[in-house]
Amino acid sequence: MKITDATLADLPEILRIEQLxxxxxxxxxxxxxxxxxxxxAGTFLVAKEKHKLVGFVVGxxxxxxxxxxxxxxxxxxSLPTGGHQLIYTIAIDPAYRGHGLGSxxxxxxxxxxxxxxRETLSLTSLERNVPFxxxxxxxxxxxxxxxxxxxxWFNLVKPLY
Numbered sequence: 001m002k003i004t005d006a007t008l009a010d011l012p013e014i015l016r017i018e019q020l021x022x023x024x025x026x027x028x029x030x031x032x033x034x035x036x037x038x039x040x041a042g043t044f045l046v047a048k049e050k051h052k053l054v055g056f057v058v059g060x061x062x063x064x065x066x067x068x069x070x071x072x073x074x075x076x077x078s079l080p081t082g083g084h085q086l087i088y089t090i091a092i093d094p095a096y097r098g099h100g101l102g103s104x105x106x107x108x109x110x111x112x113x114x115x116x117x118r119e120t121l122s123l124t125s126l127e128r129n130v131p132f133x134x135x136x137x138x139x140x141x142x143x144x145x146x147x148x149x150x151x152x153w154f155n156l157v158k159p160l161y
Contacts (some may be wrong), residue, residue, distance in 0.1 A: 001101065003108045006056060008037055013053035014046070021091040025149035028072065032136075036088070039075045043085065045055040045108055047092075047101055055092040057105040059123070061116065062087050066141075066155050067124045069148050071087065085113035085160075087123035106136050114160050121160065124153040 006014065011033060028036075036044055036058050043096050047055040060071065061078040067086050087109065092101050110121055124144045125133055133156045134140065141155040 001047055001049055001054075001102065003045055003047050003105065005041065006037055006046045006058070008055075009035070010046050010053055011037065014056055017056065017091045017093050018089065020094055021107075022089075023149060026151070032072065032075070035075045039044040040078060040098075042112060043078060043109065045105060045112075047105055049096065054096040055090075055101050055105055056086060057090040057109050058086040059089075059109075061087060061113070061118055065120060065157070066122055067145065067146075069146050072148060074151070081116045081118075083118060084120045084122050085109065085116075087121060090123070093102065102132065103136055110158070118160055121158040123156050124148070125156050126151060127154060130154055130156065 003051055014031055014033055020125040040060055044058040045056060046053050051123040054071060060076045061083045062076050063083050065084045067088060069085070072088060088120060090102055107131055113121055124146055138158045141157050144155045146153040
């Protein structure tokens with residue numbers, strides 16, 4: 001398994017995995033992912049197994065400690081250092097789930113965040129996925145101020161220092 005920076009050539013597979021992992025209301029669009037690829041170099045990582053893209057994680061670093069709904073539509077510019085490393089999406093091809101790949105992607109992004117002196121990793125999650133994040137050292141900060149896809153989301157935060 002190799003984890004590297006995402007490139008525009010990865011876009012079709014990123015979209016395929018996004019559509020497998022999220023409802024149409026939750027999923028990002030091709031335009032949103034093109035924007036993220038252009039704006040989030042260094043914090044858009046892909047995992048490949050024998051040259052096949054099998055998972056990814058992406059997010060911006062901001063002064064805001066939590067993901068806000070507007071960030072899904074308009075990618076903020078990442079801070080060069082400091083702030084909070086947000087995660088907009090982490091997704092794994094269903095055929096590769098259950099083998100620790102999601103945890104490995106989180107660790108890879110965490111290492112980059114620590115090197116950039118970020119305070120936290122932060123994301124929103126549906127309740128069914130909260131145990132995965134708790135197992136990976138995140139704290140549940142309660143229900144998020146989000147109406148994304150008409151669902152209830154939870155703020156999960158992992159202190160980095």
